[in-house]
Amino acid sequence: MTKTIGKIIFTITLCLMTTLGFSQTKEIQIEFIGNCGFHMTDGITNFYIDFPYKSGAYGYMEFDKAELDSIKENSIFIFTHKHADHYSKKNLKKVMKKKRGKTFGVSNISELEMLSETISDFEIKAYKTKHTFLGIPCRHYSYLITWHGKKIFISGDATNPETIGGMDNLELAFVPYWILKSAKEQEIEIDAKMFAVYHLYPAQIPSANKHWGKVENIRPMVKQGEIIKIAL
Numbered sequence: 001m002t003k004t005i006g007k008i009i010f011t012i013t014l015c016l017m018t019t020l021g022f023s024q025t026k027e028i029q030i031e032f033i034g035n036c037g038f039h040m041t042d043g044i045t046n047f048y049i050d051f052p053y054k055s056g057a058y059g060y061m062e063f064d065k066a067e068l069d070s071i072k073e074n075s076i077f078i079f080t081h082k083h084a085d086h087y088s089k090k091n092l093k094k095v096m097k098k099k100r101g102k103t104f105g106v107s108n109i110s111e112l113e114m115l116s117e118t119i120s121d122f123e124i125k126a127y128k129t130k131h132t133f134l135g136i137p138c139r140h141y142s143y144l145i146t147w148h149g150k151k152i153f154i155s156g157d158a159t160n161p162e163t164i165g166g167m168d169n170l171e172l173a174f175v176p177y178w179i180l181k182s183a184k185e186q187e188i189e190i191d192a193k194m195f196a197v198y199h200l201y202p203a204q205i206p207s208a209n210k211h212w213g214k215v216e217n218i219r220p221m222v223k224q225g226e227i228i229k230i231a232l
Helices: 002-019 089-099 177-185 202-212
Strands: 027-034 037-041 046-049 075-078 101-104 122-128 141-147 150-154 172-176 195-198 218-220 227-231
Touching: 027 195, 075 089, 089 101, 172 177, 177 195, 202 218
Parallel strands: 046 075, 075 101, 150 172, 172 195, 195 218
Antiparallel strands: 027 037, 027 227, 037 046, 122 141, 141 150
């Protein structure tokens, strides 16, 4: 009963945000927070992808703790899987208590794909993709978001490039470096205007900047607060 009431309140909140005093900007703005975590907004709806996670988990990027306090109220949180470098139950619980919102991930994919019913000009499709950690497979999803006509792919920790290789006309693809490496080795062409390469260890950042820093359509995500804008 409590969950049902929560869903109703969340849906009403989204509808009010769309119809009342909130104005859509002429762009989708994406702010990188750390590792695979980022904030994405069109000025009305706020998404947090693979955030909050455990800062510094497994040696990956730490983030400024102020990021937790700056999360927008009634946001939508989407997770590719529940490894600590992508998801923190502890941090998420704190955020939800203060800011409210809705969480989606491996346990409620069907609900996630129904967001198009409450968010204008938005669609998300989940793809079950392979990911293992220390040889142990886990439940993992990659996502294709179509928002205001712009396609954005979120790889997460997907092992291989077959899924993204079957897509076309991507505006932006968030991928780890091994997806680009495997695609090149397997001669799989990825149809994307821009790549945001994330999931980098701090020690890998100099190499990422060296290899991709001057490549026009590849952007290594190496610094908290970096902004990517997609014009609408």
